[in-house]
Amino acid sequence: MKTFLxxxxxxxxxxxxxxxxxxxxxxxxSISRSENEEFNDFLIGDPVNNNFPELNENIDGLIYFxxxxxLKPFRSIKVADFQSDFELNVLGAINSIQQYLxxxxxxxxxxxxxxxxxxxxxxxxxxxxxxxxxxEGLTRALAAEFAPKYRVNxxxxxxxxxxxxxxxxxxxxxxxxxxxxxxxxxxxxxxxLANAIDFxxxxxxxxxxGQILAVDGGMSTLKI
Numbered sequence: 001m002k003t004f005l006x007x008x009x010x011x012x013x014x015x016x017x018x019x020x021x022x023x024x025x026x027x028x029x030s031i032s033r034s035e036n037e038e039f040n041d042f043l044i045g046d047p048v049n050n051n052f053p054e055l056n057e058n059i060d061g062l063i064y065f066x067x068x069x070x071l072k073p074f075r076s077i078k079v080a081d082f083q084s085d086f087e088l089n090v091l092g093a094i095n096s097i098q099q100y101l102x103x104x105x106x107x108x109x110x111x112x113x114x115x116x117x118x119x120x121x122x123x124x125x126x127x128x129x130x131x132x133x134x135x136e137g138l139t140r141a142l143a144a145e146f147a148p149k150y151r152v153n154x155x156x157x158x159x160x161x162x163x164x165x166x167x168x169x170x171x172x173x174x175x176x177x178x179x180x181x182x183x184x185x186x187x188x189x190x191x192x193l194a195n196a197i198d199f200x201x202x203x204x205x206x207x208x209x210g211q212i213l214a215v216d217g218g219m220s221t222l223k224i
Contacts, residue, residue: 005063020197020198067115085130112139139153153200153208156212157192182218183222193215
């Protein structure tokens, strides 16, 4: 049995990933800014404000889930929007890793999240692309610095069917339009992302570090 730490653990993807890991017999300690009575080992913390609970045990992996979808024309987006996105996506991840780095067992895996919009330029994505581009740079830098003791990888998804993306998928017309934008003609699910997380956490990926794993229905690399 392995023990993993999920930060930002109330997201749809985090909940699906937790259920998957518990089904496999692993333990998940969850940290979020609000409670979730459905799960045990659920702690309250705020990574942006560097407010973390103490852990009394070591862990075999750390996953940072928080993210944002701030889509605005560049001419109207405010500096405050960039700052807020950067604090949540980047500084929260940095705070989390620094807080719990000493708790990682040798061979542990750190998993971060980017977005398809970093490698594939998209209109109205300037703020999220700035933040997640920084996460991709952080992934590679930490993978080099922590090798061979820990692995660090990043998942870059396209739009997935979650509460966070709800306003972008709140009609049949929007769902169909987004489906057709993806070469695989489907929108990603929480399970698709949970499967990628599982791969990066388990020993099947033990020779993989510093990578950005595109889980995006082919959007970043295919044109058909």
